[in-house]
Amino acid sequence: KNEVEQSPQNLTAQEGEFITINCSYSVGISALHWLQQHPGGGIVSLFMLSSGKKKHGRLIATINIQEKHSSLHITASHPRDSAVYICAVSLYNQGGKLIFGQGTELSVKP
Amino acid sequence: KAGVTQTPRYLIKTRGQQVTLSCSPISGHRSVSWYQQTPGQGLQFLFEYFSETQRNKGNFPGRFSGRQFSNSRSEMNVSTLELGDSALYLCASSLVGGVGANVLTFGAGSRLTVL
Numbered sequence: 001k002n003e004v005e006q007s008p009q010n011l012t013a014q015e016g017e018f019i020t021i022n023c024s025y026s027v028g029i030s031a032l033h034w035l036q037q038h039p040g041g042g043i044v045s046l047f048m049l050s051s052g053k054k055k056h057g058r059l060i061a062t063i064n065i066q067e068k069h070s071s072l073h074i075t076a077s078h079p080r081d082s083a084v085y086i087c088a089v090s091l092y093n094q095g096g097k098l099i100f101g102q103g104t105e106l107s108v109k110p
Numbered sequence: 111k112a113g114v115t116q117t118p119r120y121l122i123k124t125r126g127q128q129v130t131l132s133c134s135p136i137s138g139h140r141s142v143s144w145y146q147q148t149p150g151q152g153l154q155f156l157f158e159y160f161s162e163t164q165r166n167k168g169n170f171p172g173r174f175s176g177r178q179f180s181n182s183r184s185e186m187n188v189s190t191l192e193l194g195d196s197a198l199y200l201c202a203s204s205l206v207g208g209v210g211a212n213v214l215t216f217g218a219g220s221r222l223t224v225l
Contacts, residue, residue, distance in 0.1 A: 094166050
């Protein structure tokens with residue numbers, strides 16, 4: 001079993017829909033990262049969370065430390081949100097050493 | 111300010127050769143970490159450098175090595191290339207490194223093809 005599991009692996013949505021991507025982990029962490037990767041490879045860091053909830057525009061990320069679970073929500077989805085969303089955890093006391101989920105490929109249709 | 115710069119962006123090598131990839135972090139960032147991305151294994155951590163010292167290392171063979179210079183620029187080297195080393199190699203920089211987690215800024219990656 002992978003230490004970081006994401007679901008779903010693939011997701012197709014219609015423009016305007018509310019989207020949720022889930023991430024569960026089984027290791028001790030100092031923080032959880034949500035990353036976005038567009039075709040071509042470049043990765044953008046969306047959020048880094050160690051507790052609670054963060055919001056940036058139409059994106060919301062939450063984390064429940066006790067349940068070892070995080071969610072990324074996209075409200076009013078748009079075709080430009082189409083990308084791979086990757087959950088990654090920073091191991092406790094190991095800074096930049098990230099363990100990655102397998103990614104969720106999101107396609108938003110107009 | 112300039113982002114994280116990786117060079118070269120694309121390169122083709124043959125088995126047995128070696129390759130050196132470069133990563134220039136955002137000005138002021140002292141931590142650089144490297145990752146390998148392949149279709150089969152996804153993203154995997156290679157190593158992290160902070161103030162010219164390797165702080166963490168992933169589970170890769172000794173053919174994979176790296177270093178960091180006093181200006182925080184980092185290089186990674188892969189010797190005796192194998193077909194399975196074909197991948198996108200990404201580096202990321204952050205303001206500090208070590209114990210705590212930090213927001214990472216990624217470069218565009220270097221895509222290596224081994225023939």
